[in-house]
Amino acid sequence: MNDKNSSRPVDLEAIKQAVRTILVAVGEDPDRSGLLETPRRVADMYAEMFSGLHIQPERHLEVTFPESYDEIVVVRDITFTSMCEHHLLPFSGTAHVAYLPNGCVTGLSKLARVVEEVSRRPQVQERMTQTIADMIEKHLNSSGVAVVIQAEHSCMSIRGVRKPGSETITSALRGVFKKNAASRAEVLSLIKS
Numbered sequence: 001m002n003d004k005n006s007s008r009p010v011d012l013e014a015i016k017q018a019v020r021t022i023l024v025a026v027g028e029d030p031d032r033s034g035l036l037e038t039p040r041r042v043a044d045m046y047a048e049m050f051s052g053l054h055i056q057p058e059r060h061l062e063v064t065f066p067e068s069y070d071e072i073v074v075v076r077d078i079t080f081t082s083m084c085e086h087h088l089l090p091f092s093g094t095a096h097v098a099y100l101p102n103g104c105v106t107g108l109s110k111l112a113r114v115v116e117e118v119s120r121r122p123q124v125q126e127r128m129t130q131t132i133a134d135m136i137e138k139h140l141n142s143s144g145v146a147v148v149i150q151a152e153h154s155c156m157s158i159r160g161v162r163k164p165g166s167e168t169i170t171s172a173l174r175g176v177f178k179k180n181a182a183s184r185a186e187v188l189s190l191i192k193s
Helices: 012-025 038-049 056-063 106-120 125-140 183-190
Strands: 064-066 073-084 090-098 104-106 146-154 168-175
Touching: 012 038, 038 146, 056 125, 064 090, 073 146, 073 183, 090 106, 090 125, 090 168, 090 183, 104 106, 106 125, 125 146, 125 168, 146 183
Parallel strands: none
Antiparallel strands: 064 104, 073 090, 090 146, 146 168
């Protein structure tokens, strides 16, 4: 577990007090019947949405199987919701994860679990993409890794520029997928197909 976070579990009471303060600051009455449970609900939601701060998603990649398979493995359309660290608003989308085995494979569900747990942090999409790619590269010792994430950001769709439907696409390529144009084209084609 990440030492800086493991010693700081989610403080539900502090979140509840902060939510009450926000409600008062925007001109609401936190003791109004419809808002009485809102601080608790928001605290529970934050504990869930930020649960990735207190776990090690890469632990899922410790389960591997020796295998001579040496072609691309792709898991597409892994849905997720994360939180933009700039506005604490959600961004949701799909992650596509590919790797080129180098003597071992992992369970397909393990890749989806890594995406899910990494997504449960306040972050920017660019960092999320890199983090997933780095974990897979390091723990599977694969010849190549590709992660492509497509997401819609609430901070762009419901506030500010207000452009619903706008999609942000980020990618992180490692190993042969970064160095070899033909391999890169093949993996990106598989992800897009």
